Amino acid sequence: GKLPCKLDRSSPSYDILFMLKVLEGLNRYSFHLVSDERNRAFVHGSITDLDDLKVDVSVVPQQEFVSAKLTDKLEQQMHDPLVLRSRCLPLWCTELMSACPFLFSFEARWKYFQLTAFGSLTPQHGNMMDTSGSGVMTERVPSFSRKKFKVDRDNILVSAAKVMQSHARSNAMLEVEYEEEVGTGLGPTMEFYTLISHEFQKSGLGMWRGELSGEAGLDNVHGGSVFVVAPNGLFPKPWSTHVDCSSFSEVNKQFHLLGQVVAKAVKDNRILDIPFSKAFYRLILGQELNIYDIHSFDPELAMTLMEFKALAARRKYLESSSSGDCKSTSDLSYRGCRIEDLAIEFALPGYPEYVLSLENSLDNVSADNLEQYVSFVVDATIRSGIARQLEAFKSGFNEVFPLSMLQVFSEDELERLLCGEQDTWDFAKLVDHIKFDHGYTSSSPPVINLLEVIQEFEGHQRRAFLQFITGSPRLPPGGLAALNPKLTVVRKHNSNEADDDLPSVMTCANYLKLPPYSSKDKMREKLLYAITEGQGSFHLS
Amino acid sequence: MATECGVNKSRRFDPGMSRRTRRSTSLIVCYQDQHAPSLVQQLRQDDKLKTLFQRQGMELQPPYPYEDQELQSEGDEQETPNRYHDEQEEKPHHYLDEEQEKKPFQDQDGERKTPKQYLDEDQKTVQQCQYEDKKVPNQCKDEENTPGQYQDEEQKIAKQCKEEEEEEEENALEKYQDEEHKSLKAQHQCQDTERKAPGQCKTAKTKLITPPCANDVPRFSLQDLIQEKQLLIGEAKATSKLGNGKKAIADRKLPPPPAASSATLAMVIKRPDGGKKSMGVIRRCVQALNQMVKAKHGSKKNKPPF
Numbered sequence: 001g002k003l004p005c006k007l008d009r010s011s012p013s014y015d016i017l018f019m020l021k022v023l024e025g026l027n028r029y030s031f032h033l034v035s036d037e038r039n040r041a042f043v044h045g046s047i048t049d050l051d052d053l054k055v056d057v058s059v060v061p062q063q064e065f066v067s068a069k070l071t072d073k074l075e076q077q078m079h080d081p082l083v084l085r086s087r088c089l090p091l092w093c094t095e096l097m098s099a100c101p102f103l104f105s106f107e108a109r110w111k112y113f114q115l116t117a118f119g120s121l122t123p124q125h126g127n128m129m130d131t132s133g134s135g136v137m138t139e140r141v142p143s144f145s146r147k148k149f150k151v152d153r154d155n156i157l158v159s160a161a162k163v164m165q166s167h168a169r170s171n172a173m174l175e176v177e178y179e180e181e182v183g184t185g186l187g188p189t190m191e192f193y194t195l196i197s198h199e200f201q202k203s204g205l206g207m208w209r210g211e212l213s214g215e216a217g218l219d220n221v222h223g224g225s226v227f228v229v230a231p232n233g234l235f236p237k238p239w240s241t242h243v244d245c246s247s248f249s250e251v252n253k254q255f256h257l258l259g260q261v262v263a264k265a266v267k268d269n270r271i272l273d274i275p276f277s278k279a280f281y282r283l284i285l286g287q288e289l290n291i292y293d294i295h296s297f298d299p300e301l302a303m304t305l306m307e308f309k310a311l312a313a314r315r316k317y318l319e320s321s322s323s324g325d326c327k328s329t330s331d332l333s334y335r336g337c338r339i340e341d342l343a344i345e346f347a348l349p350g351y352p353e354y355v356l357s358l359e360n361s362l363d364n365v366s367a368d369n370l371e372q373y374v375s376f377v378v379d380a381t382i383r384s385g386i387a388r389q390l391e392a393f394k395s396g397f398n399e400v401f402p403l404s405m406l407q408v409f410s411e412d413e414l415e416r417l418l419c420g421e422q423d424t425w426d427f428a429k430l431v432d433h434i435k436f437d438h439g440y441t442s443s444s445p446p447v448i449n450l451l452e453v454i455q456e457f458e459g460h461q462r463r464a465f466l467q468f469i470t471g472s473p474r475l476p477p478g479g480l481a482a483l484n485p486k487l488t489v490v491r492k493h494n495s496n497e498a499d500d501d502l503p504s505v506m507t508c509a510n511y512l513k514l515p516p517y518s519s520k521d522k523m524r525e526k527l528l529y530a531i532t533e534g535q536g537s538f539h540l541s
Numbered sequence: 542m543a544t545e546c547g548v549n550k551s552r553r554f555d556p557g558m559s560r561r562t563r564r565s566t567s568l569i570v571c572y573q574d575q576h577a578p579s580l581v582q583q584l585r586q587d588d589k590l591k592t593l594f595q596r597q598g599m600e601l602q603p604p605y606p607y608e609d610q611e612l613q614s615e616g617d618e619q620e621t622p623n624r625y626h627d628e629q630e631e632k633p634h635h636y637l638d639e640e641q642e643k644k645p646f647q648d649q650d651g652e653r654k655t656p657k658q659y660l661d662e663d664q665k666t667v668q669q670c671q672y673e674d675k676k677v678p679n680q681c682k683d684e685e686n687t688p689g690q691y692q693d694e695e696q697k698i699a700k701q702c703k704e705e706e707e708e709e710e711e712n713a714l715e716k717y718q719d720e721e722h723k724s725l726k727a728q729h730q731c732q733d734t735e736r737k738a739p740g741q742c743k744t745a746k747t748k749l750i751t752p753p754c755a756n757d758v759p760r761f762s763l764q765d766l767i768q769e770k771q772l773l774i775g776e777a778k779a780t781s782k783l784g785n786g787k788k789a790i791a792d793r794k795l796p797p798p799p800a801a802s803s804a805t806l807a808m809v810i811k812r813p814d815g816g817k818k819s820m821g822v823i824r825r826c827v828q829a830l831n832q833m834v835k836a837k838h839g840s841k842k843n844k845p846p847f
Contacts, residue, residue: 013833016830
């Protein structure tokens, strides 16, 4: 093997880069490697208990691979005025970023991505990567502009499709307002992406594998809607090529739209509230999946398939080593039962309508066709069964900007970029990253009550609180410190009694107007009422 | 007589210089190497005395023994040029080594010391010459004896000479052993004091060079002066090692002799590494890569930064 770059192979640095590339790969695929080794051990009889096939590995943090000097060099190059104007980085930057992106810090790669994909280091509305406040603000090339759309809140997917149809290829930033609502700007736009994210998770669309649920902890704007439950993240539902074309056509359209929305959100630095699985992120990044990747979105199925695979391989090994002894091979059992006695249909688990094989469609799984069964299930789950959906997603994404630009990130980093991150809400951090003004200071009694209340919130209450203030239930990458504008709490003045008033917000400025309630309990009551009942509309306050 | 004294002077001075060429990196080995040639020097002195006595005795013998003396003289003459050439060949290397290692200040110290050593040796030479001169009248007086007793006296003289030679050899050997023992003690004391404090070490060194008294007059023997020179050289080397961090580091890389293991261990203990943590293979690779990154800032070239 060799590095996928044009570096001089005789240079000592090439050897070190190659070594680091190998180490990074071993680290990234450590679960796969250990699992495969365990499987081989079972095949050769080193282990005999199927439970021993389970593995638990710890990986080295990505930060260990970062070279501070190279990162500084890259930063210097990216801040060069000529580079900014011409968008032409030195060849070594692109070569190293392509071959060994792990050598650079996440923040540097984010800037590199912005520069190479969009021609500027940071978007005009702020640098969410730089929490120190020393980021360089530069104009986008060509000049920055906004495009405003009016959408129907009750028919968000149809509206989104129309918006993307005319706006996907535009360089202008998307701005949304809602019909019959007067609020416009950042808040409504952020909520637009949140609403779309929730719509895409409805089970009726047939997009994702998983169980059905009515609540699932999501914002149930539309009563009676059923959302997909995917505890380990969303992964495309397998669709057979033998199904009705009209049904799949709608699914394909949704994946195409999803690709457009995801790309637009990344481009405009908007946050999506959609929990993709790690395996789906890997597919987005152009990586191939194997049987061990199934573990990331369906651990039970993955474990069963791995055990079946081990048994089939063991049977084949015994047959090849002692061909005369038929008894030992026929005695292979799965947890005390013969494979035939398990009465497993030769169909995709969870999706009986999916035809794995025309030849074996009426048969049950047996010791003779076990290996074939595992192979067909894996193929349907992570390859052929989702190939068309993935192509539709990529097609939509590429209409906004090239999907390959994202390959400088890992799947965890991509999730962070797309969906932000959860932040700790300890008291000190809240005080540090929240601004108090217009009658309030950090030591004001109402402020102290507020901080205690939101610190005591449950997870779904925090999400509601964030969506109430910003339009999105998640914080951007960097957490509360990266929120731009900074979360500000001001005193709300009203002629009536404070205890009778409700808090209100200016989402464009992340501005919370808080009445000086007489007690903490009263504040909690009013605040919870506002963040739960005050969703779903933007009006002047 | 004057001619003989000049030869002795040059020969006595050269062994000290020749010994300097056999320098070792270890302080202990330096002491041992510098002390070892003392036996050779002692033997040379014995040879000189033998030669002197033989020449004096042969002057009274008939012409036939004179021929033997001539042969011996030729042998001596043949040996002298070889020694001289050997010493000449050894000088340049020794001089270059010293020149490379010494600092300007040390060079000045060396220059300051040389005249004193030279004067001391001159004084020693003069003393020995005077002593030898004193012996001559006694031997002349013996010549006044009658011819009849001449043969008997010749036999007696020969016998006495042999006895004296044997006694001198024994004394020399004993003296050498005593000196060696003292030097070993001195080295041991020096090692002990080095571990304690430099001041105590200096005190011990001062004690070592206390001259013995002869007729209530302190006189430095050749052995004492040689020891003093060795100690001074050793001290200079120790100073240079301690003063130069690079050399100290380089010296630690060398495998120390068994006798010096404790001293080396003490030095290592005094200079800990500061508790550095060992890095994993990933960080070591990254560090190696960082070291290859060029330090130049603001480079706009298309070449990679390493």
